Structure formats: structure tokens, C-alpha cells
Amino acid sequence: MTGALPFDPVFAVTFESFTDPEFWTSVGILxxxxxxxxxxxxxxxxxxxxxxxxxxxFMAIGAYSMAVLTTGGPEGDGLxxxxxxxxxxxxxxxxxGLLVGLPSLRLRADYFAIATIAFAxxxxxxxxxARSLTGGNQGLFGxxxxxxxxSSTIEGxxxxxxxxxxxxxxxxxxxVWIVAVILTVVLRLLQNTxxxxxxRAVREDEDxxxxxxxxxxxxxxxxxxxxxxxxxxxxxxxAINLNFVNPTEFEPIVTFVGFGIxxxxxxxxxxxxxxxxxxxxxxxxxxxxxDLPLEEVQIASLxxxxxxxxxxxxxxxxxxxxxGKREEMxxxx
Amino acid sequence: MATETTAATVAAAPRRNGGRIxxxxxxxxxxxxxxxxxxxxxxxxxxxxTALIGPNGAGKTTFFNVITGFYRPDGGAASFAGSPILGxxxxxxxxxxxxxxxxxxxxxxxxxxxxxxxxxxxxxxxERIVGLLTRPGASRRREKEIRGQAxxxxxxxxxxxxxxEYAGTLSGGQRKLLELARALMTRPRMLLLDEPMxxxxxxxxxxxxxxxxxxxxxxxxxxxxxEHDMEVVMNHADRVIVMAEGRVIADGTPEKVRxxxxxxxxYLGSGTVREAGAPEGGADGL
Amino acid sequence: xxxxxxxxxxxxxxxxxLREAANRRPxxxxxVILGVIVVVLVASQGLHDVAQTGxxxxxxxxxxxxxxxxxxxxxxxxxxxxxxxxxxxxxxAYMAYLVNVTWGMPLILGIFFAMATTALxxxxxxxxxxxxxxxxxAGVLQLILMSLGLALVIxxxxxxxxxxxxxxxxxxxxxxxxxxxxxxxxxxxxxxxxGVVVLMATGLMLRYALLGKRMRALADNLExxxxxxxxxxxxxxxxxxxxxxxxxxxxxxAAEVTDIRPELxxxxxxxxxxxxxxxxxxxxxxxxxxxxxxxxxxxxxxxLIDARWKTFIGFVILILVLLIRPQGIFxxxxxx
Numbered sequence: 001m002t003g004a005l006p007f008d009p010v011f012a013v014t015f016e017s018f019t020d021p022e023f024w025t026s027v028g029i030l031x032x033x034x035x036x037x038x039x040x041x042x043x044x045x046x047x048x049x050x051x052x053x054x055x056x057x058f059m060a061i062g063a064y065s066m067a068v069l070t071t072g073g074p075e076g077d078g079l080x081x082x083x084x085x086x087x088x089x090x091x092x093x094x095x096x097g098l099l100v101g102l103p104s105l106r107l108r109a110d111y112f113a114i115a116t117i118a119f120a121x122x123x124x125x126x127x128x129x130a131r132s133l134t135g136g137n138q139g140l141f142g143x144x145x146x147x148x149x150x151s152s153t154i155e156g157x158x159x160x161x162x163x164x165x166x167x168x169x170x171x172x173x174x175x176v177w178i179v180a181v182i183l184t185v186v187l188r189l190l191q192n193t194x195x196x197x198x199x200r201a202v203r204e205d206e207d208x209x210x211x212x213x214x215x216x217x218x219x220x221x222x223x224x225x226x227x228x229x230x231x232x233x234x235x236x237x238x239a240i241n242l243n244f245v246n247p248t249e250f251e252p253i254v255t256f257v258g259f260g261i262x263x264x265x266x267x268x269x270x271x272x273x274x275x276x277x278x279x280x281x282x283x284x285x286x287x288x289x290x291d292l293p294l295e296e297v298q299i300a301s302l303x304x305x306x307x308x309x310x311x312x313x314x315x316x317x318x319x320x321x322x323x324g325k326r327e328e329m330x331x332x333x
Numbered sequence: 334m335a336t337e338t339t340a341a342t343v344a345a346a347p348r349r350n351g352g353r354i355x356x357x358x359x360x361x362x363x364x365x366x367x368x369x370x371x372x373x374x375x376x377x378x379x380x381x382x383t384a385l386i387g388p389n390g391a392g393k394t395t396f397f398n399v400i401t402g403f404y405r406p407d408g409g410a411a412s413f414a415g416s417p418i419l420g421x422x423x424x425x426x427x428x429x430x431x432x433x434x435x436x437x438x439x440x441x442x443x444x445x446x447x448x449x450x451x452x453x454x455x456x457x458x459x460e461r462i463v464g465l466l467t468r469p470g471a472s473r474r475r476e477k478e479i480r481g482q483a484x485x486x487x488x489x490x491x492x493x494x495x496x497x498e499y500a501g502t503l504s505g506g507q508r509k510l511l512e513l514a515r516a517l518m519t520r521p522r523m524l525l526l527d528e529p530m531x532x533x534x535x536x537x538x539x540x541x542x543x544x545x546x547x548x549x550x551x552x553x554x555x556x557x558x559x560e561h562d563m564e565v566v567m568n569h570a571d572r573v574i575v576m577a578e579g580r581v582i583a584d585g586t587p588e589k590v591r592x593x594x595x596x597x598x599x600y601l602g603s604g605t606v607r608e609a610g611a612p613e614g615g616a617d618g619l
Numbered sequence: 620x621x622x623x624x625x626x627x628x629x630x631x632x633x634x635x636x637l638r639e640a641a642n643r644r645p646x647x648x649x650x651v652i653l654g655v656i657v658v659v660l661v662a663s664q665g666l667h668d669v670a671q672t673g674x675x676x677x678x679x680x681x682x683x684x685x686x687x688x689x690x691x692x693x694x695x696x697x698x699x700x701x702x703x704x705x706x707x708x709x710x711x712a713y714m715a716y717l718v719n720v721t722w723g724m725p726l727i728l729g730i731f732f733a734m735a736t737t738a739l740x741x742x743x744x745x746x747x748x749x750x751x752x753x754x755x756x757a758g759v760l761q762l763i764l765m766s767l768g769l770a771l772v773i774x775x776x777x778x779x780x781x782x783x784x785x786x787x788x789x790x791x792x793x794x795x796x797x798x799x800x801x802x803x804x805x806x807x808x809x810x811x812x813x814g815v816v817v818l819m820a821t822g823l824m825l826r827y828a829l830l831g832k833r834m835r836a837l838a839d840n841l842e843x844x845x846x847x848x849x850x851x852x853x854x855x856x857x858x859x860x861x862x863x864x865x866x867x868x869x870x871x872x873a874a875e876v877t878d879i880r881p882e883l884x885x886x887x888x889x890x891x892x893x894x895x896x897x898x899x900x901x902x903x904x905x906x907x908x909x910x911x912x913x914x915x916x917x918x919x920x921x922x923l924i925d926a927r928w929k930t931f932i933g934f935v936i937l938i939l940v941l942l943i944r945p946q947g948i949f950x951x952x953x954x955x
Binding site for chain 3: 109256
């Protein structure tokens with residue numbers, strides 16, 4: 001299961017954890033990471049009308065290329081500077097996005113969904129099996145030393161303004177959310193441009209857009225490339241949070257949770273994504289503390305059952321989510 | 334997109350292709366075993382208003398779809414203003430100056446009327462992300478310009494007060510006008526209209542036809558339209574092309590075509606028109 | 620009419636001519652490609668190895684085929700891409716486990732129980748979820764996401780009850796049978812046998828039985844079938860019975876040759892999609908062929924590369940099908 005916290009959950013479920021700021025900081029980081037991931041889904045689904053089930057795959061490529069470039073693989077001892085690996089990993093992820101999009105965007109919506117999930121799973125399986133490059137199941141670590149020094153610096157600033165004992169991961173929480181907010185603002189701005197207008201038209205009625213001289217395919221490809229970029233960025237934060245990259249972090253459930261958050265916040269609302277992510281993760285993690293006479297694995301399963309039920313119920317009774325508009329749900333059949 | 338031309342400029346321009354702006358030769362389109370367009374050849378003179386008529390199932394809309402790039406052709410060739418177009422992507426053909434409307438209007442319902450209009454304008458640097466980043470000023474200026482042009486055009490069709498309404502709230506007739514206005518925003522050289530009169534009341538219809546005539550006279554825009562309303566066809570078209578069973582069966586002035594034996598047979602055969610004493614035609618409709 | 624600026628039609632190049640021919644007779648083209656693969660493999664690996672892995676692959680293929688036929692039927696008639704279909708397989712596997720291991724009864728009863736309960740699950744969901752959503756005119760995105768939510772619910776309810784512990788059915792996994800010099804596990808052989816028999820029966824039903832004809836009519840044109848007086852809701856119910864029953868059986872078969880865990884179905888879902896698309900979505904015979912071919916080809920891949928890449932190969936095939944010929948081998952020929 002993904003959404004793993006940086007410490008072993010087995011002994012986390014105690015009442016002390018409920019008030020533990022370290023725990024909630026971790027949850028906040030997860031929420032922020034998923035905001036970035038889901039902004040990509042919102043761009044694709046809410047504003048372009050393409051069903052991208054492969055977002056976890058972009059996350060994986062972003063995280064792994066960053067880790068591999070920085071460490072040089074499981075046997076390596078450093079290759080490229082961490083800060084340089086970041087833009088490179090975005091380039092690599094976007095390249096894959098184009099590779100996937102070029103042949104599959106011409107397919108129908110449901111076929112495209114299958115193509116993208118197949119791509120994401122292929123990425124995960126490759127990461128699992130190409131042991132010499134990715135470390136396989138053992139994963140990769142040791143790429144975050146440069147981040148650690150930044151984190152210490154930020155901690156120093158926080159200390160200097162009077163807070164002497166912030167949670168260990170607080171700097172990461174700050175950075176994730178600052179990035180998430182900046183990206184949300186940028187996407188909002190982008191939507192109000194002529195470019196955004198064409199995108200809306202493509203979503204609304206592709207043929208009408210084409211008849212007016214707009215290259216609908218090119219816009220869909222750009223939308224996918226943007227989602228790939230956002231997925232890569234989310235991948236970095238996931239990797240830094242765990243201090244570790246591993247194939248199990250990129251299973252399809254990640255994309256599905258992203259869709260849950262997307263729907264919760266509402267289609268065609270970038271700020272809704274923030275709302276959806278916070279509500280989802282705080283509730284989801286909060287459910288750990290409900291005192292039920294159940295075993296660990298049962299509580300864990302129950303949480304996912306609830307995710308599934310919420311998805312079903314939302315689709316049935318409020319498909320526009322909490323902030324979306326009803327009409328936004330209808331995707332051209 | 335083509336620059337504005339006046340009728341005088343059109344008349345004075347050297348005649349390429351003998352003044353033919355659209356040429357189609359043996360265009361073929363089949364679906365499975367059915368040949369919806371079965372070797373259609375026609376040409377349209379620049380600056381003309383040509384009607385494309387024929388019984389239901391003759392292949393008129395399919396032909397439109399093929400030459401505007403929405404269907405892949407199975408055979409033949411076509412060119413617009415001298416450049417080959419068959420098999421090209423629809424957006425590329427639109428950018429060459431040949432713009433079409435749809436039988437069932439495609440007003441972008443969940444976008445405001447003004448957005449529908451501004452969308453259609455050509456040469457928008459803001460439509461490319463690169464343009465947004467490198468020429469933000471130019472993008473903003475163009476937006477202003479387009480907005481002005483859009484409002485002007487909307488007022489011609491009396492749609493100006495509805496500029497901020499969602500296109501989906503417009504009536505059927507208003508949507509048809511919006512689609513025409515929107516198509517005009519693209520500064521086309523030729524407009525292909527698929528049943529422009531269907532579903533609009535006579536007053537609005539007359540306004541539309543007046544505007545067509547004016548556009549032809551002042552700007553040299555060529556029109557090819559599919560119509561079933563014979564009154565419109567007879568009174569407003571320079572020339573009539575008749576299709577039946579996927580082919581052109583007659584081509585000439587409205588008067589000539591109306592009395593053409595083959596045309597009468599084609600309509601009779603599909604059961605559209607029945608003369609007293611003549612046997613009921615078998616249902617031919619595809 | 621002058622054709623000044625028009626390009627005259629030119630003769631096709633040999634490559635284009637080949638592609639034209641392949642498009643016109645896709646089944647023949649697919650057979651040729653398969654034949655080429657066989658020849659290359661036999662030449663490099665020897666007939667025995669190819670035949671041996673092929674036989675093993677058939678057991679996997681039978682599972683895929685059983686799952687694929689159900690999925691494709693649901694798509695053909697309801698236009699629903701059911702992401703929860705894999706979890707029907709999981710459900711069937713656990714139902715068989717309940718009967719066979721927990722209650723200690725013979726496996727054959729477990730199989731029937733699995734098929735029956737999964738079919739009932741299908742009917743229940745149609746009544747409670749799919750039917751009402753269709754009546755409300757739900758769109759593609761809504762339905763896909765609902766099936767996703769359903770997939771989560773089924774899988775994690777199963778996990779809630781049975782935990783993540785890996786379980787096994789009470790079957791003979793050691794004895795092997797010798798056919799023409801090839802070895803195959805006894806259980807695997809039974810799986811192939813059962814699978815083929817059931818699939819053929821289903822195929823015959825679709826072809827010749829009244830229900831089958833009605834299903835094909837619905838697949839062709841739902842509205843037309845309704846106006847023609849066919850009781851569409853009954854046919855739809857029967858569709859779910861078949862989809863559920865076949866999926867349940869597929870789950871038990873998978874459990875027999877591997878193991879039982881909550882993610883069983885989801886792991887098989889994408890290869891099943893691949894089989895469906897390979898054969899042509901909506902075509903049951905295609906799903907059958909697609910499943911068997913896929914199973915065999917995936918198993919053959921182990922002759923060339925390490926076995927741990929098996930699943931990866933499956934995905935590559937799925938992606939290739941989508942890109943080269945999304946309508947599959949038999950697509951367009953028939954709707955069922």
C-alpha cells in the first residue's frame with residue numbers, strides 16, 4: 001500500500017500519535033504532494049477532457065530519474081548534482097509524456113485511459129525488474145543530502161523567528177505547500193489566457209475547435225506534458241519525504257486516490273484540488289485513530305473501502321464534487 | 334488566414350484555375366460496403382454563392398466532411414485555392430481559409446458567446462504558451478482588438494446583448510447565427526454552410542442571407558451551402574449543384590437545374606417528391 | 620473539369636500494398652505474424668522448449684480468455700469499461716477457497732459456488748448501481764470512476780475479511796501429466812480443459828441459442844433491439860450472469876495454478892484488457908483467441924528473457940495493440 005509514512009505504521013496507531021505534530025506534519029506533506037499530482041489530473045480531466053490514468057507513472061519517472069541521476073544507481077556513488085537532476089528529470093518525464101501521448105491521444109477516452117494505466121504499470125514493472133538501474137525492490141536512497149542541508153537552513157530561519165522546536169519535517173511541509181500554491185496560481189493564470197480558451201473549446205467540442213483552425217491534438221499533447229511535469233514534481237517530493245524510492249510507492253492506487261481528490265474538490269477548479277487533498281488526507285489518516293476492536297490490517301482495509309465507497313457515492317449523487325459545477329461532469333460520449 | 338479582399342480585387346485578380354477556388358475530382362468515401370460519396374467531382378468559382386442540393390442520403394454532408402478533413406478520404410483529390418487539401422487535417426484546411434459550419438450547430442454551450450467569438454479569431458499570439466511568455470504585450474493587445482471585432486460582428490446579427498451569456502442558453506436560431514458569426518471571425522475566403530436555414534425563422538433567415546450577399550459583394554467571400562429549402566436555393570444561389578447517390582448529377586443555374594430530368598428523377602426516386610399519377614418511389618434513403 | 624492543381628492518383632508502393640492487404644484481412648495477417656514468431660522461436664530455441672512453454676502458456680491463456688470474454692460482453696452490450704472486473708475474479712477465488720478449504724468440501728463444489736456467487740454479485744450490482752446510472756444518462760467518466768471505486772470496495776472488503784495472507788486452494792500441485800513428450804501439471808491441464816470447454820460452450824450459446832442472438836442484437840444496436848420487442852433488461856441480466864460466472868471461474872482457475880491474494884484480480888485485469896483489445900473489443904470469439912494467444916506469447920517470452928519480466932511483456936503487448944490496431948484483430952467484423 002502506498003501513502004506510507006516515513007515511519008513504520010505498525011506502532012503509530014496510539015493516542016499519542018493523534019496529537020503528535022510530527023505525524024500531522026507528515027500528513028500535511030502527503031496532502032501537499034497530492035495537490036501537485038492532482039493539479040495535473042485537473043488539467044487533463046477538468047480542463048482538457050482526457051482521462052489520464054497514468055499519473056503515477058509520471059510520478060515514478062520523475063522520482064526515479066532524479067534519484068538515479070543523483071546517485072548513479074544502486075551501485076553508484078554520485079553522478080549529477082541534485083539540483084541539476086531536478087530539471088533533467090522533468091525533461092525526461094515530459095519526453096515520456098510525449099512518447100505516450102503522440103500515439104494514444106487519438107484514441108477514444110476509455111481506450112486512452114487503458115493506454116495510460118498500461119504505461120504507468122509498465123513503468124512500475126520496469127523499475128521493479130531493472131535492478132541494476134533502479135535497485136529493484138530494494139529501491140534507491142541517499143539522494144537527498146543536498147535537500148537536507150537546505151532543510152537545516154530553513155530550520156535555522158524558523159528558529160530565529162522564535163519557534164525553537166519545529167517538527168523535523170516542517171521545512172519540507174513549507175516548501176511543498178509553497179510550490180503547490182505557486183503552481184495552482186500559475187495554472188489559474190494560464191487558464192484565463194487565449195491558450196486556456198482554446199483548451200476549454202477542445203474539451204467542450206473538439207470538432208468545433210478544429211473547424212475554427214485549432215490543432216486540438218497539439219493542445220491535448222501540451223496538456224499531457226504539463227500533467228507529466230506536475231507528476232514529476234510530485235515525485236520529487238514523495239522521494240524526499242520518504243528519503244527512498246521504491247516501486248510500491250507508484251502503484252495504481254496513487255492515481256486512483258488522485259482521482260478521488262479530484263472529484264472531491266470538483267472538476268474544473270484548481271483551488272478545489274487543495275481543498276480535496278486536505279480533506280482527503282486528514283480524514284484518511286485521521287481514521288486510523290478511531291478506536292475500533294479491529295486488527296491493524298482490517299483498519300487499513302476499511303480505510304480503502306471507504307475511499308471506494310466515497311468515489312462511488314460521489315459519482316452517483318454529486319459527480320461535480322464539492323466545488324465543481326454539475327455540467328462539468330459530462331464528458332462527450 | 335486570407336486578407337480581406339473586395340469584389341473588385343477578386344475581379345481584378347489573375348484567374349488561377351480559371352477562377353475556381355474549390356476543385357474536387359472523383360472524391361470517394363465508403364463506410365463498410367456503403368459508398369456514401371461515389372466519385373464526386375465539382376468545382377466552385379471564387380466569389381460565387383453555390384447551393385449543393387439533393388435528396389436525403391445523397392452524400393452532401395459526407396462530402397463536406399471529406400473535403401474539410403473530418404473524414405479520411407478513400408479516393409479522389411481536391412484542392413482549395415490551388416493547394417491540395419484531401420487528406421489534410423481539419424484545422425489546417427480551416428487555416429487555409431475554407432471554414433465550415435455543422436448541420437447540428439456546435440455552439441460551445443458552456444462558454445460565453447463572446448468567448449465563442451474570440452476563440453475563432455486567427456493570429457492570436459496568446460494561443461501558444463511560447464507566445465504568452467515571450468510576447469505578453471502583443472497578446473493582450475490582440476485580445477483587445479479581437480474583442481472589438483467580435484462585438485461588432487455580434488451586433489450585425491443582433492447578438493451583442495447576449496455576449497456574456499453562455500452559448501447554451503441561446504435559442505436554436507440564435508445559435509445558428511452565432512455559428513455563422515463565429516465562422517466569419519476567422520476571416521474565411523470560403524464558407525461551407527451545412528443547412529444554414531434549418532430551424533430559423535424567416536426574419537432571421539433573411540438577415541443571414543442579406544449578410545451572405547453583402548460578404549460576397551464587399552469581401553469576395555465564396556459560399557457553398559447545403560440546403561433543402563428550394564425557395565432559398567432558387568432565389569439566392571448563382572449556381573446549383575445536385576448530388577444523388579454519392580455523385581453529382583446536375584450542375585448549372587437554378588432555372589436549368591429545376592427542369593433537369595435527372596434531378597426530378599432523383600428526387601422522385603427517393604420518395605421526396607411525388608407527382609400525380611407517378612408510381613410511389615421505393616425508399617432509397619441511406 | 621480541369622484538374623490543374625490536383626495530384627493524380629499514383630500506384631501504391633509494395634509496403635503500402637502489404638498494409639492494405641493486412642487491413643483487409645486482419646485475422647490472416649495476425650496468423651502470419653504468429654507463424655513467423657513460432658518459426659523464429661523454434662529455430663532459436665528448439666521445438667520442444669517452444670511446445671513446452673506454449674502448453675504452460677495455455678493454462679494462463681485459459682484464465683485470460685475466461686476473464687476477457689466476460690469483460691468484452693459487458694462492454695459490447697453496456698458500453699461499460701469495467702475496471703472492477705478483475706475483482707470479480709478475486710471474489711470467485713475467495714468464494715472457492717471458502718468452500719474448498721474453510722468448509723473442506725470438494726473443489727468442484729467450490730467452482731460452482733464461486734461461479735454462482737459471482738454471477739449473483741453481478742446481478743446485484745446491475746440492479747443497484749449500473750442500471751440506475753444508465754437510466755440517469757451517466758457519462759463515460761462517471762462510469763469509469765464508479766467502476767474504479769467498486770474495484771477498491773470489493774478488493775478491500777475481501778482484504779478486510781481474509782487479510783493479506785497468501786492462501787492456496789486444496790489442489791494437487793505436484794503431479795504432472797505427460798503429453799507427447801511434454802510435461803504439464805495435472806491441475807494446469809484441467810484448467811486448460813475446463814477453460815476450453817466452457818469457452819466453447821459460451822461461443823456456441825452466443826452463436827446459436829436464442830439468448831445469444833438476443834445478446835448480439837443488443838450489442839449491435841441497443842435502441843433498435845428495444846423497439847424490436849426484445850426484453851433488454853432480461854438480456855442485460857443474463858449478460859451479467861455470464862460475465863460474473865465466467866469471471867468467477869477464471870478466478871478459481873487462476874487460484875488453482877498460482878495462489879490467492881487480494882490483488883489477484885487487479886494484477887490480471889490489465890492482461891485481460893490486453894486480451895480483450897487484441898481480439899477486438901466487443902467480440903467474444905476474439906476475446907477467447909486473444910486470451911489464449913496472449914497467454915502463450917507471454918510464456919514464450921520467458922525463452923528469451925528472464926521470467927520476472929513476464930508481466931512487463933504483457934503490458935508492452937497491450938500498448939502495442941492500442942497503438943497499432945486498437946480495434947483488435949477481429950474488430951469491426953462482428954460486434955460479439
